[in-house]
């Protein structure tokens with residue numbers, strides 16, 4: 001750029017300044033309005049949307065699907081699509097090094113590549129077209145980042161289509177558009193900025209159209225929301241649920257067990273009661289978590305951590321169990337009041353319990369540790385409403401309105417015998433008895449026909465008939 | 473009384489001159505798109521302030537990071553608000569800086585005499601993204617851990633020096649306490665220092681050359 005042009009530019013700027021305004025108070029007012037708006041928006045976001053919880057980092061859980069911060073998602077998707085290209089797609093560093101370097105290099109050198117003094121948009125169809133196409137590409141790559149790049153062989157036609165359209169939307173069309181934008185003006189010297197704009201527009205239109213198709217055909221992702229315990233009370237509850245599921249069989253629901261009974265392979269094994277001071281005072285949290293994760297092979301305890309068993313417990317879950325044990329049994333810890341809430345809300349006269357509110361937590365606490373997949377329990381899994389009602393070698397275990405339902409008999413201490421007098425179902429739970437109020441919940445629930453939701457149950461509520469007062 | 477204090481300070485600091493050169497400088501006719509630079513600056517300052525509050529409770533160790541963030545969210549008075557603002561502020565800052573860059577591109581404000589302003593700006597964009605990348609690991613949750621595992625892996629694919637970059641970022645072959653410590657140092661000391669320096673030069677150049685005018689047909 002020669003001195004003459006520079007002078008021209010500066011003179012032109014002077015003229016604009018003379019027609020202009022002042023930083024104070026004109027521009028800074030606008031700045032303040034926008035910043036204040038942003039500040040208010042942030043407070044609203046922090047208050048009403050908040051920060052989503054996540055489980056604690058667990059280096060052993062390699063099944064976790066990595067997901068970068070959202071503004072890197074487009075790069076992730078780009079790399080995934082790039083990997084689909086035959087031959088060059090296999091040379092990883094081309095994509096991970098060369099492409100980002102070119103992008104950053106281009107950004108850096110824009111002022112030196114685009115040296116013309118033109119600033120009006122109609123004179124800059126090429127740079128604006130390329131930039132626009134790139135921005136649209138970044139946006140659509142972000143939008144489709146969750147759609148699988150490769151469809152499984154047995155996927156439906158739509159799912160396959162949604163996978164195979166992606167390279168066109170994300171790589172081919174933007175690539176072709178940018179190449180055309182670049183070369184057309186070199187071939188047709190007098191191409192108008194309007195044609196260039198049409199080209200950009202059509203390209204973006206196609207990209208967005210394909211994206212909509214990809215998103216509509218995409219397989220519906222089932223969300224695997226894990227419940228997260230953030231407050232201490234929630235952690236204790238979570239720990240208690242996990243304890244009920246994994247530990248109760250051997251250690252008992254109160255951790256008191258000293259001799260294991262009724263567990264295959266460990267029958268009669270002597271263990272230390274894990275609710276005792278001996279254990280709780282000598283084993284700190286970190287060692288306790290390690291024992292749960294790695295097990296105690298010499299005394300028969302399995303490793304429960306995920307590093308040994310893909311279905312095992314995560315680091316966070318193990319921590320919840322330790323927290324639960326501390327606050328429940330260790331007398332140096334005081335359990336927070338809100339963690340003492342009862343397992344289910346007490347029933348009023350005439351009230352009918354529901355599966356959701358009453359039965360599910362009870363079953364989870366006392367039954368599911370044995371009554372689930374992979375455990376010897378007459379194939380009676382109590383892990384869902386339907387299974388509780390329908391499953392089991394001796395099904396039906398529950399008959400609506402029948403006070404002699406098997407389930408009601410065994411929890412009240414009566415074994416079920418077959419015609420030959422052999423016991424087919426023992427007393428439940430095998431080694432303890434449920435509290436009367438828990439038994440009462442089961443009786444009322446089955447007698448009322450096993451309502452599932454609190455609403456169903458409320459509909460069955462019978463107003464206790466008030467005692468008739470004789471009218472004088 | 474106030475006048476005396478002002479006069480005394482003015483004599484020493486040259487407040488009147490500063491006011492003339494910083495505040496009362498002439499500008500071309502304004503435009504709402506030109507507020508995005510100062511909005512980026514505002515967000516940077518806000519991130520700095522909320523970040524400083526967070527470091528009061530945050531502990532950069534794999535054993536305590538997660539719990540300390542939990543503590544901030546549940547037990548510290550207004551901790552949820554401070555973290556919420558910092559969390560969403562990061563997202564918003566990336567958007568605002570990016571749109572600011574787009575506006576500068578669209579108005580061709582990177583041309584003479586503002587080429588250097590643009591170059592510094594590219595540095596600012598990279599540093600801002602770096603803040604996002606390093607900050608993401610700090611809560612030490614699943615998402616953070618695995619995103620960083622993959623992110624650093626990508627850096628490891630660079631031919632010849634990849635291995636070195638990977639180890640330098642992670643402080644060893646795997647993500648560990650060292651990685652967290654490094655990302656923490658980068659997030660609260662190194663990158664902010666880079667940002668402050670670059671923003672200083674950026675602002676100096678903007679004041680020196682003035683805000684560019686909105687391009688018209690004749691430009």
Ligand code: HEM
Pocket residue numbers: 505506507508509510511512513516569572573576581582586589590591592593594596597600671674678682683684685
């Ligand atoms: C932390 C990030 C950034 C901050 C705090 C910042 C701040 C500012 C401010 C306050 C202005 C003047 C007001 C305005 O024009 O909006 C400005 C102008 C400018 N910025 Fe930035 N900026 C940042 C990032 C960037 C980036 C990423 C680029 C480009 C790659 C860039 C390039 C420019 C240019 C060329 C100008 C001059 C515009 C003109 O005179 O019209 N800045 N910046």
